Amino acid sequence: MKNLNRIHMSGLRAVEAVARLGSVKAAAEELGVTVGAVSQQVQKTEAQLGVQLFERQNRLLLPTAHILAMQPHLTSAMTSLSTAVATTQRGREDALTISVAPVFAGKWLVWHIKNFSKAHPGIRVRVEATVDLVDPDASDVDLCIRVGRGPYPGVNADKLLNQRVFPVCSPALAEKIREPKDIGKLPIIHDPGQMFSWKSWLDLFGLDESILRCGPTFSDGSLCLDAAIAGQGVFLAWETLAVYAVNCGQVISPFPERPATGMAYWLISGRNAPKTKAKQAFGSWLKKELQTSIGRPKGADVVVT
Structure with missing residues (x-):
């Protein structure tokens, strides 16, 4: 791995993001830096490697054969690094990261999460509102709340409530x-x-x-x-x-x-992630809170024949 000594990791991250996402702007948004910073990192990495990774046409960066060959390896490596970092957060009993769709987060969860905090003051919850599918075995997300028909292969899925x-x-x-x-x-x-x-x-x-x-x-x-x-x-x-x-x-x-x-609401967790008391507490609370908050009127539970 000595050949990595002359390449800055920040530059490789920028190059990988531009190649995978297809634009400097999208890469900047993902990395949380400016467009100019990404462009500079790409240029520095090209200089360090001694090859041209992108062709400049107006404001576009078009991939060359070099980056097309590199990108799958870079993406795989960045994914592995992200997973390695995420493992340091797994198994914590004082914090949970929940991935949930924005509509569910804004119209239901935000009004009820305070009840979980009152019942479990020692557990800090961070909510990520996104419609993107998340792999809880390869990220720092502990639990996902999703709606669909199921089943969901490769993960643990606990049915919460019929929609x-x-x-x-x-x-x-x-x-x-x-x-x-x-x-x-x-x-x-x-x-x-x-x-x-x-x-x-x-x-x-x-x-x-x-x-x-x-x-x-x-x-x-x-x-x-x-x-x-x-x-x-x-x-x-x-x-x-x-x-x-x-x-x-x-x-x-x-x-x-x-x-x-x-369809139904599901609580999804990784099969390879540890089963912590914090996760169990949130899952139990969520199922009960959903059932209680809905308060279906008499005659609501009908079946179409």
Whole structure:
């Protein structure tokens, strides 16, 4: 490994990030430095290696044959280094890093995590809000909260709660709804990223999606809920997104029925990571807190036949 003595590690990190991500800007964002700093590190590394790794065309860096040959090895090495660093944090009983989708974090977890802190004051929780898939065996993340159908090979997955959906709208619009088919008279707020449709709810009443009117579209569930609060239409929400708004009276759920989507919330951990008391405490708390906070009304647990 003597050939590494003449190459700075920071330069190799910059070169690997640019090659993998495809741009200096993206590399700078990942590394937490400026675009200029990344460019300088790339130039220094090229000088130290004595080869050109990227061709400069306007503001673009195009990979040469040298970096194309290097990049798989660099990425593998950086991944190994990251895993090595992460192992120093595993097994700690006083800290947890939780990876969770931003919508779940903002609309449910942020309102309830204080209850865990009160019950377990000696455990510090750090929340990473991201939709990126995380390997808990190869990162500093201890637990992941995800929604999906499962199963999840290669990890430990504990089912927390079935996902159920129901329409919500502002109190003013709710006054116009007397029976399920009345929803067809109001604008429907759309989220094109949803992994379910209105069909599961409409089927309960023998209705078809053709009755639904077009309304505003937002690419984020939180924005859709905000639009419903603002009176822009009816939104088919899920419990962890809308339960706080329902309890506060910001939106109304006109009907009690909440059919399951076939998906569920899962607590995911690494198979090779140690099973600490901190993880067990958080998992037990999370399952109970979810069940308690949802507070499903009578008639909510229906099955579509």
